[in-house]
Amino acid sequence: MTNSRAAIQKRQFYWQGLHVPFIAPWSNERILPGTIVRRTGVGGTGIGYADELSRVDRRRGVLWVRQSLAQGSGTPTLGNVHALRQRQAMSHMLCQVCGETTYDADFARWGERHLFLARALKGRPFSEGEQTSAPPVCLPCAHESINACPHLRKGHTAALVKYARPWGVAGVDFDEATLRMMPTPPEQHLKIQMDHPRERWTLAMREIQTLHGVTPVKLIDLAGTRSKSS
Numbered sequence: 001m002t003n004s005r006a007a008i009q010k011r012q013f014y015w016q017g018l019h020v021p022f023i024a025p026w027s028n029e030r031i032l033p034g035t036i037v038r039r040t041g042v043g044g045t046g047i048g049y050a051d052e053l054s055r056v057d058r059r060r061g062v063l064w065v066r067q068s069l070a071q072g073s074g075t076p077t078l079g080n081v082h083a084l085r086q087r088q089a090m091s092h093m094l095c096q097v098c099g100e101t102t103y104d105a106d107f108a109r110w111g112e113r114h115l116f117l118a119r120a121l122k123g124r125p126f127s128e129g130e131q132t133s134a135p136p137v138c139l140p141c142a143h144e145s146i147n148a149c150p151h152l153r154k155g156h157t158a159a160l161v162k163y164a165r166p167w168g169v170a171g172v173d174f175d176e177a178t179l180r181m182m183p184t185p186p187e188q189h190l191k192i193q194m195d196h197p198r199e200r201w202t203l204a205m206r207e208i209q210t211l212h213g214v215t216p217v218k219l220i221d222l223a224g225t226r227s228k229s230s
């Protein structure tokens with residue numbers, strides 16, 4: 001996985017001196033409304049877009065929110081998440097900060113494991129089978145994040161993870177009769193497991209995976225080795 005890294009290196013974005021994470025949305029990346037209709041297809045009946053493009057709008061039978069792509073345009077919303085870049089990062093194990101693959105030299109050095117990092121005020125470690133919508137992080141970005149983010153500095157937990165497995169999605173539930181969104185508290189998405197009956201009535205906004213082969217680690221113990229730029 002070390003071939004032609006220079007050729008595929010992703011552009012990095014900065015805002016007021018801060019490295020803007022790959023998964024952070026920018027103000028010109030808007031949620032596109034789309035007309036919701038009732039649709040019957042393979043797997044049952046549920047919501048769909050009136051002008052749906054199956055290969056773009058649906059994944060594993062689940063309808064996804066439409067969000068425009070304009071990374072770097074406008075102002076970033078740090079701490080928020082662009083639905084489609086989050087999904088891309090989860091699916092391909094891209095670092096949530098720089099967007100590069102985490103199948104890197106450190107992955108090989110750690111016995112083919114990915115690094116996951118989370119805010120944890122009480123230092124609760126990652127557990128086996130834990131659900132997460134936060135993509136992995138590469139080691140240089142993990143160190144950079146802890147230095148830059150006061151929340152992470154106050155308390156974080158890290159783990160090396162053998163693999164992540166798709167679990168389901170987080171999104172918004174739609175009423176079967178009215179085709180309107182069910183009221184949910186702001187910023188709180190409903191979590192729906194794959195093949196759940198409500199799956200087809202959910203507009204997905206995040207991919208959720210479960211973590212397996214989890215070994216809690218201290219970041220400081222992973223330091224002192226080569227970085228991505230070396």
Ligand SMILES: [Zn+2]
Pocket residue numbers: 095096097098099100137138139140141142
């Ligand atoms: Zn990174």
